[in-house]
Amino acid sequence: MIKLEHVSKTYEAGVQAITDVNLHILPGEFVFIVGKSGSGKSTMIKLLQKELAPTHGKIMVNGRDIGNISRKNIPTYRRNIGVVFQNFRLLQDRNVYENVAFAMRVTEASKREIKKKVPQMLSLVGLAAKYRSLPRQLSGGEQQRVAIARALVNEPKILLADEPTGNLDNHNAWEIMRLLDEINQRGTTVVVVTHNMDIVKAMNKRVITIKKGVIVSDEEEPGDED
Amino acid sequence: MKISTFTYNFRQGLINIWRNKMFSLASIATMTACIFLFGTFYSLAVNFSSMVQSAEEGVAVTVFFNEGTTDDRIASIGAEIQNRPEVASVKFVSAEEAWESFKQDYFEGNEEAAASFEEDNPLANDANYEVYLEDVSMQETLVDYLEGIDGVREVKQSELAAEVLTDFNNLLTLVFIAIIVVLIAVAVFLISNTVTVGISVRKEEIAIMKLIGAKDTFVRAPFIVEGIAIGFIGSAIPLALLYFLYGRIVTYVSEKFAVLSSMMDFVPVDEVFQILIPVSLVLGVGIGFVGSRFTLKRHLKV
Incomplete structure (x- = not known):
């Protein structure tokens, strides 16, 4: 469903956001991507949305290399990926x-x-x-x-959520997580970027941890933040 | 684009004008000011041009014949002159008519003195053609040609009048073009600035639309409707204002400045607006369209 092969992203200012990331998310999975601020997790969401292009590597979504999607066809691609932002937008x-x-x-x-x-x-x-x-x-x-x-x-077959509980109190954060879980149960692949480790641990889903742009762990059980 | 999408975007464009009232008002005011100035200069230029044209129409070259030239030869010279492209019309003035006109000009109130010449017309040899030109700048060419015709004794011309009118006409055209160019440049600059401010306020809205899969045309459509509507309103208001003011000003000037109105005929309001309305609307709508289309471009790269 989602496959990143040796993906790196360096911003124009020379900041290395992610380095040589390899990742495979299967259809119907619920995945947390965790890490501190500036670790590169939001960059991954932007890459998947094709808001940014990788400096190196290949990103496959639904079996398609999204690097080959022309600017004209980006809207059609985005309609097949639901996105939720921290500040709702x-x-x-x-x-x-x-x-x-x-x-x-x-x-x-x-x-x-x-x-x-x-x-x-x-x-x-x-x-x-x-x-x-x-x-x-x-x-x-x-x-x-x-x-x-x-x-x-x-x-959409995929739902990307970038810090969906970042601006919410504990009660509302849990409500949103339950909703995302329900959506996942209906068959949608859900990728959630967060730094709320309490929620991550309690949800008991696959957790990918990023540190300074590099994946440091990928496990089915919640891990430590660092 | 589907009809339902088109009507949705059209409605959104109109709603946006209301939602962004201050921006819309600023844009309409800018457009109104620019089109008003344009209309004012256009009206002035049209009237000056008409004044110059009517003055040009009065400029004539007079052609006198050698003594003893037959009537047939005079007629053939007339036909020859009439065929020249720079000639608008030719009027034959007989010796008798020339004397009558001379009497009116120089013997007014002293008819008895003139009567002593009745038996012997002093202008017996002054039958002539008054040749009126299409374009006074061609006077020199015509005079050269006329002087070369067999049977022509003398050609009289008003060199100064022709030169002054030609120069004035050229100057007027140049000034008018310069003012229009400056006005359009100022209008485009002001309006694109106003649109930039309006759009930068809504760049978050544009980014959201793009991130959820809206195509550029879909995002752009309401802004273009907005730009065109603002351009239309911004040109309709000054046109209505100018239409109303033009008649008032013409009446006022005719009444208060009799000298001016005796010198020239003001161009009728309908004649001025026949050109001014379509040109202003195209300018307003065009600037609105171009302003929103191009200012939006850089915000669409999401």
């Missing part, structure tokens, strides 16, 4: 319904499909009753659930 001037519907509108889905699908997703994340609220009228946890509904509405 919702469209502030649109309500909950419109934020989720927007992800379908970009695929030129019909009005009928949108009307059918969006309420389903809002029900899944428990926000059906708040479909008319604006993001600023919601709590952090609720905003993150809208972001998850938006990421899933096009039924």
Whole structure:
């Protein structure tokens, strides 16, 4: 499903973000990528989203070398990967319904499909009753659930979450993790970047630890942060 | 793009104008000011040009014939002159008409003195052609040609008037072009700056759209609708204002400055706006389109 072969990324300023990373994530897996700030974990998410291009190496997603995807075809590629961000990144001037519907509108889905699908997703994340609220009228946890509904509405096979609980209190963080687990149970491959080791340990999933841009451990049981 | 996507983006563009009220107002105000200045200079230029043109139409070259030239020869000279491309019209003035005109100019109030010449027309040999030009700058060429015609005794011209009018016309064209170029450059600069500010405020929104898989055309469409709508409104307002003001100003100037109105006829408002409306709308909409299209470009690389 996701395969990184000898991937390195050096930023223009000469900062080496990740070095010679090899990684294989299977379909339906739930994987945590952990590490301190600046360890390179967010860079990995950006590489998978094709927001950045690797300096060296090859990234395969769904059997395709994403290095070969032309700029024109990047949008189509991204529609098959759901993304959740730490700061939610919702469209502030649109309500909950419109934020989720927007992800379908970009695929030129019909009005009928949108009307059918969006309420389903809002029900899944428990926000059906708040479909008319604006993001600023919601709590952090609720905003993150809208972001998850938006990421899933096009039924991607992969969900990438970059510090999805970073801006949330403990209760909301657990709510979001339970939701991500449920989504994974339905068959979506979930990759979560986090530094919240309490959650990682409790979830009991595969954990990849990155330190200074290098994978230092990859285990089925939670490991130490360093 | 599907029709439903097009209507969605069209609606979003219009909604964006309302959502970003301050930005929209600033852009419309900038556009209005630029198009208003453009319209003002255009109206002035059209009227000056019309004034120069009517002055040019009054410039004539007078052709006199050798003594004893037959009427047939005079007629054939007239036909020859009329065929010249630089000639607008030719008017034959007989010796009698020349004398009548002379009397009116120089013997007004002293008709008795003039009557003593009645039996012996002092201008008996002054039948002539008044030749009016299409383009006064061609006067020199025409005079050279006329002087070479067999039977022509003398060619009189108003060299100074022709030169002054030609120079003035050239200067007017140059000044007008320079002002228009400067105005357009200023408008493009101001509007692209305003659009840049408006778009940089929304670069997060653009980045989100791109990260969830929106194509450039999808992200761009509402901004372009917005740019075009702002351009349209920003050119419609000054056009309406100018249309209203033009009539008022013409009436005011005609009443208060009688000398000026006796010298020239103002170009009718409909004639000015026949050109000004489409040109201003194309300018406004074009600048709005180009401004949003190109300013957005660098924010789309996500």
